[in-house]
Amino acid sequence: MRWIWIDKFLEFKSGESAVAVKNVTLAEEHVHDYVPGYPIHPECLMIEGMAQTAGILVGEARNFSEKVILAKVSRAAFFDVVRPGDTIKFHAQLESISGEAAGTTGKITCEDKVVAEIDMMFSHIDRNLAGKRFPEENFVFTDTFDALISGFRNQKAAETGK
Amino acid sequence: MTMTREQVLSKIQEVLVDALGVDDDDVTPDATLMSDLGAESIDFLDIVFRLEKAFGIRIPREELFPTESLMNNKEFIQNGKLTSKGLDEMRKLMPHTDLSKFAKDPDINKIGDLFTVSALVNYVETKLKNAA
Numbered sequence: 564m565r566w567i568w569i570d571k572f573l574e575f576k577s578g579e580s581a582v583a584v585k586n587v588t589l590a591e592e593h594v595h596d597y598v599p600g601y602p603i604h605p606e607c608l609m610i611e612g613m614a615q616t617a618g619i620l621v622g623e624a625r626n627f628s629e630k631v632i633l634a635k636v637s638r639a640a641f642f643d644v645v646r647p648g649d650t651i652k653f654h655a656q657l658e659s660i661s662g663e664a665a666g667t668t669g670k671i672t673c674e675d676k677v678v679a680e681i682d683m684m685f686s687h688i689d690r691n692l693a694g695k696r697f698p699e700e701n702f703v704f705t706d707t708f709d710a711l712i713s714g715f716r717n718q719k720a721a722e723t724g725k
Numbered sequence: 726m727t728m729t730r731e732q733v734l735s736k737i738q739e740v741l742v743d744a745l746g747v748d749d750d751d752v753t754p755d756a757t758l759m760s761d762l763g764a765e766s767i768d769f770l771d772i773v774f775r776l777e778k779a780f781g782i783r784i785p786r787e788e789l790f791p792t793e794s795l796m797n798n799k800e801f802i803q804n805g806k807l808t809s810k811g812l813d814e815m816r817k818l819m820p821h822t823d824l825s826k827f828a829k830d831p832d833i834n835k836i837g838d839l840f841t842v843s844a845l846v847n848y849v850e851t852k853l854k855n856a857a
């Protein structure tokens with residue numbers, strides 16, 4: 564199993580917003596293990612899905628030159644459960660970004676219903692943690708994440724001619 | 726329209742309630758961000774973002790919480806305390822903060838206590854005044 568909790572991006576507006584989708588299926592073991600006998604997609608993995616959606620949005624805004632890590636879940640409110648067969652959408656909005664960090668707001672929808680609202684802070688770790696040094700390669704944005712937005716990157720390249 | 730100090734305070738209270746998940750009642754003018762309200766380093770960046778949005782101002786790095794440049798200069802710190810040169814520099818960098826009590830025992834471990842709610846109000850008031 565890969566630690567990736569979104570299936571693909573539906574929209575990607577550089578430096579502004581992104582929408583990713585996840586299909587929840589009965590074949591996934593975690594839906595059975597969270598509450599035995601009551602298969603649902605756990606809230607903590609929805610937070611991870613939002614962190615991946617918003618984190619990629621933050622990383623792309625600086626052309627993946629920063630190592631972006633989730634630093635704080637400012638707010639997480641859940642209004643409904645997500646069951647196998649549901650398709651959920653992660654809508655992330657980049658609210659603020661500086662050299663050191665970024666703030667995002669987001670909601671998760673299932674059809675037209677809002678099932679969660681999640682706001683986050685991300686840290687550019689090379690510029691924080693009191694000068695602590697990390698490996699040079701960007702270990703946050705691996706090929707798996709890169710593949711998720713490659714379609715949008717090609718589209719951007721076609722638009723800008725670069 | 727110019728905001729009164731009470732209006733600035735009220736907006737800052739909202740910002741801190743949202744950023745730190747504390748109760749309104751805890752956000753008194755004398756409350757310290759770290760000791761009383763439990764702020765950690767990432768929260769300071771969150772607070773800066775929220776203040777920028779709430780008041781429509783730009784807050785440059787190190788202007789509101791400028792301790793990094795002080796801490797990294799050996800001339801300003803000796804035996805865990807700020808030197809008189811360090812205190813002078815701090816007065817220059819943090820005009821929005823009341824340093825009178827701190828100056829009597831400028832222990833660097835107490836720097837966190839300088840970041841109070843009323844210091845934030847002072848800072849924002851000055852920024853708004855300069856922007857007007």
